[in-house]
Amino acid sequence: MEPLQREKFNQSIIQRVRSVIDEYNLFTDGEKIAIALSGGKDSVLTLHLLNGFKDEYNLQLVAISVDEGIQGYRNEGIEVARENTRKLGVELVEKSFEGEFGIKLDKVAGKYKSACIPCGVFRRYLINRTAYELGADKVATGHNMDDEIQSFLMSFARADFRRFSKFGPKLEQIHSRLIPRIKPLWKIPEKDVGAWVVLNGIPVHFAECPYANLSLRGKIKNYLNQLEEDHPGSKMAIMESFQKTFKNQETPVELVECQRCGEPSSLDVCKACEMLENINSDI
Ligand code: SF4
Numbered sequence: 001m002e003p004l005q006r007e008k009f010n011q012s013i014i015q016r017v018r019s020v021i022d023e024y025n026l027f028t029d030g031e032k033i034a035i036a037l038s039g040g041k042d043s044v045l046t047l048h049l050l051n052g053f054k055d056e057y058n059l060q061l062v063a064i065s066v067d068e069g070i071q072g073y074r075n076e077g078i079e080v081a082r083e084n085t086r087k088l089g090v091e092l093v094e095k096s097f098e099g100e101f102g103i104k105l106d107k108v109a110g111k112y113k114s115a116c117i118p119c120g121v122f123r124r125y126l127i128n129r130t131a132y133e134l135g136a137d138k139v140a141t142g143h144n145m146d147d148e149i150q151s152f153l154m155s156f157a158r159a160d161f162r163r164f165s166k167f168g169p170k171l172e173q174i175h176s177r178l179i180p181r182i183k184p185l186w187k188i189p190e191k192d193v194g195a196w197v198v199l200n201g202i203p204v205h206f207a208e209c210p211y212a213n214l215s216l217r218g219k220i221k222n223y224l225n226q227l228e229e230d231h232p233g234s235k236m237a238i239m240e241s242f243q244k245t246f247k248n249q250e251t252p253v254e255l256v257e258c259q260r261c262g263e264p265s266s267l268d269v270c271k272a273c274e275m276l277e278n279i280n281s282d283i
Pocket of ligand 1: 209210212
């Protein structure tokens with residue numbers, strides 16, 4: 001692609017992200033944003049975009065990478081996270097399931113229907129707690145438009161309507177220790193993220209997690225890609241239905257502090273503490 005065309009494409013991504021930032025007020029002047037950085041293309045684009053907006057919005061940036069303990073997979077992602085943050089001069093804080101919980105995902109995955117269940121619980125917990133300790137105002141994740149549509153359909157498939165309140169590009173603060181999450185790539189399709197990486201020669205970790213295809217998300221993702229191929233525009237139509245739906249949702253449940261660890265939880269004991277207790281009782 002010609003440099004001019006590439007620049008036009010880059011600008012179109014920046015404009016779409018800017019429209020989400022402004023329309024949903026993702027952050028305000030001077031805030032500290034913690035970027036959940038796996039090293040995959042979505043989180044790397046999020047890092048680069050927010051770094052580009054840093055001066056304009058007077059942002060302080062920090063990145064958080066989590067090593068779940070997935071052999072032959074995560075190490076490369078962490079290397080990529082280090083390379084990108086080093087280049088941009090953004091601080092990177094590294095955490096691991098082993099260091100924080102004394103477990104590796106590979107060792108406990110077999111206990112669950114899908115490895116993504118404990119992975120998601122422990123990763124969200126660790127990123128939120130780390131962001132809180134760092135004094136962050138927001139946690140920015142790399143969720144793109146495809147991810148959001150998948151999450152939407154997963155909630156339908158599970159009849160988990162409470163989760164609808166978690167959709168949208170910005171979650172409001174519902175507990176003092178729960179750092180609100182923002183999704184700057186909310187309007188960016190996954191294929192555009194991939195194109196940005198290739199066109200700009202940005203180092204990212206392209207490999208897919210070995211557990212991804214076994215998950216409900218993986219199956220819905222494959223189905224949606226096929227649907228889009230057969231009926232172009234389907235993804236966007238689902239996203240529009242979703243936007244109309246989530247706007248009508250009530251505020252999510254009230255949170256309390258977990259009796260074991262003090263982190264925000266919808267129950268007396270948070271999911272991470274409950275899982276850890278089950279895992280440790282089997283050792
Ligand atoms: Fe974790 Fe599942 Fe994502 Fe792999 S695909 S990193 S197991 S949530």
